[in-house]
Amino acid sequence: MSDVEIGFAGIGILVTLIILRVPIGVSLIGVSFFGIWALVGERAAWGTLGIIPYSFAATWQLSSVPMFLLMGFFCFHAGLTKGLFDAARVWLSALPGGLAVATVFGAAGFAAVTGSSVACSAAMGRIAVPEMMRRRYDVSLATGTVAAAGTIGALIPPSILMILYGIIAEVPISQLFLGGVGAGLLTAFGYVMVITLRASLNPELAPRLTEKVPLADKLAALADTWPVILLIGGVFGGLFAGLFTPTEAGAVGAFLSLVIAAVKRSLTWENFKNALLETLLTSASLFIIAIGASLLTRFLAFSGAGDYLSDLVVAIGADELLLLIGISLVYLVLGMFLEPIGAMLLTLPILLPIVDTTGFSLVWFGVLLTKFLEIGMITPPIGLNVFVIKGVVGDLASTSLIFKGILWFLLSDLIVIILLMAFPEIVLYLPSLVE
């Protein structure tokens, strides 16, 4: 077998193991270890296995993952979402589908304190769905809105996906975060358009609210958003001004959200422990995969499979657009079945060498990739956000009813993707200001 053949055989075995439900981390480590053994020999295999796991985990940059996770879990348990949603609700209630629009705004705000879309969906689902049901909103619209709006959570910074991408692709995390702002806001705008359009065309979906909220109440609702504004200002002000590293931003953010929760008396000892525990569990299960992906990168580099693929792409004369469409299709399909971070870590070692040969900005590509993976969170049959919402609403809606509500938002996402591809400035404008 030639080296490239060993590389592809390795990928084949990897895929087989994974669909037989061997944990992704174990599959990656095993295939890479024996792959390097077959390619370069015993010494190299043992050497790599001895060095990479420790040196990958024991880094300052990677520690921003647990810190941002912790911040998100604190905010989630402290119920900081409610203030955001309430403010958006009283200000936007006059719009067609006002509550659903407020949900999107609330999710965009919560996205700025959490790095995962599942947490974002769960938090919004618990608050916004009962409110929409009380106003006789269409169940499919209400549940579809929270599931879709949750995906903004991983686009607007912080974003766990982007941190891991940044580390593997060696792109500054703050640049990715800034790039995510444009994509996140555009996504939110698209969702708002979908909701107002649907509610205008068919008012039965979202009955108009009739009561008038006095201005004093409206201002009071705004005052309730101070914790989130303080957090966002402190954390991202510091990060984007270059005062903080991402890790410091995450740690300070976690600490601030803890203080805010204490001041608001909304965090119990039980919740505090749960937040720590969830952070620990999520980090550990992500890191072992990331370590595996790092080993796979080594294995594939030894095999030359990446170069082979990029040569192939060049040889068949694929232009950049064709390549992008190809990558999009791969991720849309993968996203239907795989958990997003796993999907990203699995594919980056293969994909990055190919992307490197094009002239694409890696910041732009990272944001686009995040967007694709987030669409995967709401596409059937495996849509994690949908499952979470299903868990929150119980018997109110079936999974397929929620997927049905999401269809319209997917249409908007398709347009967003096309816009992001056609006008990379949407992503790259903010990062260019800081560079």
Place this chain on the structure above:
Amino acid sequence: MTAIGRLLARAIDLSTLLGLVAVALMMVHITLDVAGKFLLNEPVPATIAMVSSYYMVVVAFLALALAETRNGHITVEVLTEFFPMRIQKHIYSWTYLISALIYGTLTYRAWEEALRAHNTGTFIMEQGTKLITWPSYYLLPIGTGLMTIVVLYRFLIYLTGAKSGLGEVPTLEKAAGPDIPPEPASAEGQQR
């Protein structure tokens, strides 16, 4: 068998406690460092080295076994979920053996590496402060070693049909997230 499981559960409790402390300390330590840097112009010495060499190694490796007992490791069920429950259980249980082999290999190698670091007395210099880091190299094989034993134990429980003392989430169920009720797929999993 049950007694071994209980013992393992205690070991996992201990490693979890260490993990929780590491997460909390990481936050406090970094925040103090930032506050010290900007307010007093006096950063906490060796923060970066402490965070990366100790807290991160604990977080990454000591919680592996805990995640395993909660079925928290990320897997793909695209294909297997279409199999009958009985077959799924067999397949899932045999993956424990594969995991044990890989984690066992990793543990063996990491232990060698820890001994090497110990013998050379590995340390990090950060702005004039010396931090000894060789002990942290032992954390890795401790974490993966515990993980190896746990998956091996789960495999043996499957083979022998003995009662498990581990207190783990059953093989065919998914663990729930924070306050989030289990997803519908797992509800089906319970009706066997």
